Amino acid sequence: MPRRFFQRYMPKPDTLRRQRSLRFIAPLIADPGLWQLTRRSVANAFSIGLFCAMLPIPCQMVAAALGARFSRCNLALAVGLVWITNPLTMPLVFYGNYRLGTLLLDTPLREAPSRISTRWLAEQMHDIMPALLLGSLVSALVLAVVANVAVRLMWRWHVSHHWKRRRQKRRQRRARVEAEFDD
Template structure:
């Protein structure tokens, strides 16, 4: 059941390998283990895609591909999670990361003006290719919160995938036993 669910909406290896970014990795991206739909491969991909997808860093797709190649997880799931998660949830992710960071460093939650100031500093820094000023005290709070948030959600998605997969198998076994 879980296997059928994931296979139903996963792109084919040819579709993913036709992406320009995949040309960098050559034949390594055609490794059949990167396309397996099983409990281990999918749950590892959920962890990898969630972790890198939460971190708002440039070229996170390349980091996902490298991590997937190292840990032999499902490539399309890892990429799809980051592509869906990052643009749709970036504002709540950053707010929650600031909240986590403020709890860790025992500071009051940052107000809207401070938050907008940090976002302005970051966008200015990115637009000028690393030249400019960033208030590192706020960046430290954000970076710490983002890393912890990424780990929490990655572990959570990993566990949910494993639990769902196990539940699906038990349900299938019970249905098979009831038919006898």
């Protein structure tokens, strides 16, 4: 995971600080430790962002920002990754979490009517909530751990691959220079 790749797509802290709507969190944005791009900070940001994305709570971005603040990882990545569960993907993700919860609790699935309404959902929430919460927590924990390990491994692989390429280029340059001196 090259640092330049993330820097290309991340917002600049100065740009965010100048926005009027974000002035109330200016001290949080001003902390340079929350904008570092190291293997640890990126891996932890992936963990926090994906963990918060799987939770069926309001204000997931606020939870991710607080998690990034307390764990001293990259703020922009943690908050941005929450958007994996956006309004289009949220029903599918939370339904999958509910199915996982019913499997773990060994409870029967609630059959949905042909037309799902908010009234039906509110009436069934008492029965649905334990399975949804358990499934969401399990999937959030598994996804956070897998993401953290995967980012750290990919980052290591990328760095070692880059070093090997540099070493190879140096050898080729050295061979060309030696060939010129031999002639």
